Amino acid sequence: MSLLHTPFRVSNNLHFRDSRTYSNLLCWLTGSLIKLVYFSRYDDSCRDDDELRSQNESLGSKSDNSRPVLGGKLHFAKFETSKINDCLEFIHSMKLHLGGGGAYKFADLFKEKLSVSLDKEDEMECLVTGANFLLKAVHQEAFTYLDGQKEFAQIDPNDLYPYLLVNIGSGVSMIKVDGDGKFERVSGTSLGGGTFWGLGRLLTKCKNFDELLELSHQGNNRVIDMLVGDIYGGTDYAKIGLSATTIASSFGKAISDNKELVDYKPEDISRSLLRMISNNIGQISYLNALRFGLKRIFFAGFFIRGHAYTMDTISVAVNFWSKGEAEAMFLRHEGFLGALGAFMSYEKQCLDGLTVNKIPQRFPISVSSAGNKIYCSMNGKSNGNESIECTVYGT
Ligand SMILES: Nc1ncnc2c1ncn2[C@@H]1O[C@H](COP(=O)(O)OP(=O)(O)OP(=O)(O)O)[C@@H](O)[C@H]1O
């Protein structure tokens, strides 16, 4: 694991009752994006402990009157790694940096600008911890997406395992998850989000990822991809189950056309590229699910960005190859699994006996993590900068 791909944790000292705003920052520095997860407590004047405790109890979660309680929110934010200074400025302006421990790639910068050091965490372990936490504790976290239809999945926390977690970051990791802390990275591919963004940047001259993604909306992949119909005179190859519109060869038309790069529209290139990467990931994921008899596949990572065409392509690939047997699911907090997992592991190590409690607004879900009860509810829009409302019980 290169230092650039090392997840870090910036942790401050924890204060209960004696500070009005309590914040605990998790900073996840990997390939392309820096993810931040931090907890901020409500202003004491807005909600008091009794109010939070009774709110939780009225919604079905038990609390212990003898333990201090903090109400607040888990916040999510991301920055491009190249904009590390914006990130540092943000951490500084939000005063998230007080305290800390550890060190690596950006260690000197963090030390110099914020006077904090960084701890190293295991990437796969954090991804799995984050995924398990979200799937068990957060209402409407997982959803299916097919033919433009988004449907939230009802996940029974007692019937979650086993599943395949596919994290699509710069590269792709496929992890078979069997329980809390029980997992195996069974496969991966280097053709991931970095490939889409890297090749896309070179081929279209797009200046940022969002622009490239936006272009793909308007493109037509048939201009560049060679379809079965292009090979079989416009007809299906029904005997082997291929329709005329199936892609026979991604970018295949570029070899036969007497065209140069400038003759292709950037939007068509972007569309073909997105389809190629998404299809390939969907197919490899399904094959791995098949290998281990896994019915559920959860796709995460910032490559997805809640983008309709990406999700649709992955879903179609899983559906096609599994003949409808397996299902692709996506996560609202797709890009924050590692950061959240590191946050959870921080709790395990440093906040012995601490309980994070959800303020369940309508659908309380109780989940046991490291012996603690966790309850969570969501605010804000999916996959952007949003927050999860929490109450925290100290020992
Ligand atoms: N604003 C953005 N800037 C750059 N890439 C973005 C952006 N938004 C989404 N992406 C996509 O997200 C990918 C990175 O995803 P993510 O942050 O989950 O993984 P990573 O941590 O960089 O990579 P890995 O997991 O391989 O270490 C990029 O390769 C790109 O495809």
Ligand SMILES: CC(C)(CO)[C@@H](O)C(=O)NCCC(=O)O
């Ligand atoms: C190397 C990591 C784990 C770093 O996040 C990721 O980029 C990845 O899973 N890449 C794919 C490597 C492979 O299995 O071919």
